[in-house]
Amino acid sequence: MSVMDLLAAVRDADERHRIFAERLEDPLAYEVEHAFHFSAKDNLCTSDFQARAGSRILEGYRPPFDATAVARLRQAGGLLIGKTNMDEFGFGSFSTNSATGVPRNPYDAARSCGGSSGGAAAAASMLEGHLAVGVSTGGSISCPASFCGVVGLTPTYGRVSRWGLIDYGNSLDKIGLLSASSGMIRRYLPAISGPDPLDPTSQVQPPLDMSGQIRSVAVPEEALTGLSGSMRAAFEDAVARLERMGVEVRRGAMPALRFALSAYYILATAEASTNLARYCGMRYGDIEQETDQSFNEFFSRVRSRGLGREAKRRILLGTFCRMVGFRDRYYIKALQVRELIIREYEEQFRSVDAVLTPTMPFVAPRFDEIESMSALETYQADFLTGPPNLAGLPHISIPCAYIDGLPAGMQLVAPRWEEGRLLSLAERWENGFEYRRPEGRA
């Protein structure tokens, strides 16, 4: 694609689908020699754009450095074309909780892109050859990948340095990649992976081995309840296709999965409530000028104005779950349940190479449908993506069906550090299954 075509495609996709919180507009910048173009979710710091993480409270925040993952992709020849729209601080599954623009699904502009990496998935879907960097805490790469019909890889927790990532939950956040097919992800995952002295949690990883294979998968029965009828049928068709490809499919049970979502939300919101304490109007972004109040009054006023409804809800929930008197029943229990889920996956991996489920229980909902969902209902939509995220295991969402023209994904979870086998399977899948492209895609 020529430089002018790329610029036009980016501008067009952005205007119609509100993909970018900020993007490269200068045509001269597009002429810089590059091997590929990429975008970064707006919770990743880059020195050439604001980093607002979908929040009003970070309006005007211009980081003085690049996140490690971004720097490494630039070193690999990537041109950063923009920062993609997202739910505020990662709080959401539909990218509707955004103060910088709500992205619209490439297949139907009245529908959500999913979240919280909604803009990233839309960019991957709409721009030829694009690599989108996303972040997942509870499923924020898988969900939009499924809704937008792209491949989304969430690496093992600790595989990619989180230096320069605006935290949601430190023990859960993972930086990953989305693209229209697995090739770009396979090529550039090594670039962003690897130990970084600036992130201690990235230091214990073994080298990335891309040679793994998937010969057998387990489908837990818990993953088949609560799906829409059409999703269930589409998933079974995908399973049948995998069997024809020579993958052995075993049906099993993972009873601990029913605890995963609650444990995830408790841990994630507890960590988030601590991490968001720093947004008090004095350190990042535009500085509040009225300082006639006490510190606590000042902080409370700034935070109440700058944080959105879902952010407040999660701060309240997370603060509560770790308060004295409630901590044992919620926070400590959630930590114990996390261990339980990790062990349950390990048990499965003794006999199969991956665990397979649908990615989401339904296709992309319409915006009016989302507005009538309660907070709990939106959380419950994550029941399939929550477990691998809680366990820190690598997982991939691969487009496997189109239901009334809307994409749906299947999710494979591999043992810790085994990203390679997930991408190998995606590549094999792509040999037989043809991905569609949205109309108006460049």
Place this chain on the structure above:
Amino acid sequence: MDEGTVRRVAKVSRLDLTDDEVSIYAADLEDILSAFAVLDEAPTGEDFDLDPVPVEDRLRDDEVMAYPDPGRLRREMRTADGWVRGPRLA
């Protein structure tokens, strides 16, 4: 979750909530926490880690640097009898 608890948690979190907001969040959180009660059915473990993977701290050697102008630092400090005075905390 009752409204009194919501107000208490909001104060700790440094969030000013309107009466309407307190009411809405109380209902939401009640709903959510009822769903989370499923955790009571999960077995308790003895051990648990705060991190899902082992974390290793890599340390570096101290890099000794001289403060550019110790004299200026001393001039701008509030001192008494050769000690530096800090702000009163309580």
